[in-house]
Amino acid sequence: MTTLRPEQTPSWRLPDPAPYLHGPGPEPAPEPPPPAGSTRYGTGRVAQPLPPEDDATMSLRRVEPPPPVVTGGRAERRRAAQRAARARKDSIGVVVSRLTGELFITLGVVMLLFVAYQLWWTNVIAQRQAGGAAKDLQHSWDRGEGADRDAGAFSPGQGFAIVYIPALDVKAPIAQGIGKHKVLDRGMVGHYAEGPLKSAMPWDKQGNFALAGHRNTHGEPFRYVNRLKPGDKIVVETQSAFYTYEMTSRLDQTPPANVRVIDPVPAGSGFTGPGRYITLTTCTPEFTSTYRMIVWGKMVDERPRSKGKPDALVN
Known part of the structure; x- marks a missing residue:
């Protein structure tokens, strides 16, 4: 038996065509109408159903879906789920690539946070600390506390003066020593005052008042000292006086080991003899x-604090 075979000829037959092949014959008499109450198929009878179709026709009309596959029990389903999960797992190469990418992203975020901390947040903290130290120092002077002393009389990290650079809008406290954590990283300017680097104080009658400060981060008070021009003023305020210096020259680059730049008569400054000088040092x-x-200057004015601010801080 085949399922793609055309339907077989039904059991009924067409009329015999022979009479029509020999020309028209006498027309058959019309059938009499069925009596009342009868049907085409007989009096008092209803239409009978068609005879059943053979197996070939039935197979075309009634194709049943295949029965569902019978699966195993719970253990079999669990094993099948485990096999499917293993099939879905990524290969080792994919896992390693994904972990490497996530690691680089994390490192990038950490580096960005570190840069933001170094370039921005350290300045915020250091400037706040330096501003507070300058106010405390001025308040102590107003109360008559402290006095001008020799360089070795102040303890490391102790503030004793304030430096102003009007052309750069700089105001920063000056503390004893050049320690990174106690002085420079707190936004203050450090005074070379220890060992072979010991330098003079502003009130000394001659000598070189040498200072150090950060150029970048941690308050960066000396960020733009490269913009100073000859004639620009640098003012140092102490408990008793204002000392005004005038910028004279600059050395753009020198090794850190060149300590002669802070000598009493600093090498390379153009000064030829003793005087009252100031030296600013910073990184580059x-x-x-x-x-x-290195930036050098010479004192041009000394004014008692009781007489008010010098012209450089007023104009």
Whole structure:
């Protein structure tokens, strides 16, 4: 038996075509109408159903879906789920690539946070600390506390003066020593006052008042000292007086080991004899500590604090 076979000829037959092949014959008499109450198929009878179709026709009309596959019990379903889960797992290469990418993203975020901390947040903290130290120092002077003393009379990290650079809008406290954590990282300017680097104080009758400050991060008070021009003023305020210096020259780059730049008569400054000088030192190039930039000046005015601010801080 085949399922793609055309339907077989039914059991009924067409009329015999022979009479029509020999020309028209006498027309058959019309059938009499069925009596009342009868049907086409007989009096008092209803239409009978068609005879049943053979197996070939039935197979075309009634194709049943295949029965569902009978699966095993709970253990078999669990094993099948485990096999499917293993099939879905990524290969070792994919896992390693994904972990490597996530690691690089994490490192990038950490580096960005570190840069933001170094370039921005350290300045915020250091400037706040330096501003508070300057106010405390001025309040102590107003109360008559403290006095001008020799360089070795102040303890490391102790503030004793304030430096102003009007052309750069800088105001920063000056503390004893050049310690990184106690002085420089707190936004203060450090005074070279220890060992072979010991330098003079502003009130000394001659000598070189040498200072150090950060150029980048941690308050960066000396960020733009490279912009100073000859004639720009640098003012140092102490408990008793204002000392005004005038910038004279600059050394753009020198090794850190060149300590002669803070000698009483600093080498390379152009000064030829003893005097009352000031030296500013900072790192260069920016964001590195490879070399040092040096700025020199000479004192042009000394004014008692009781007489008010000098012209450089008023104009």
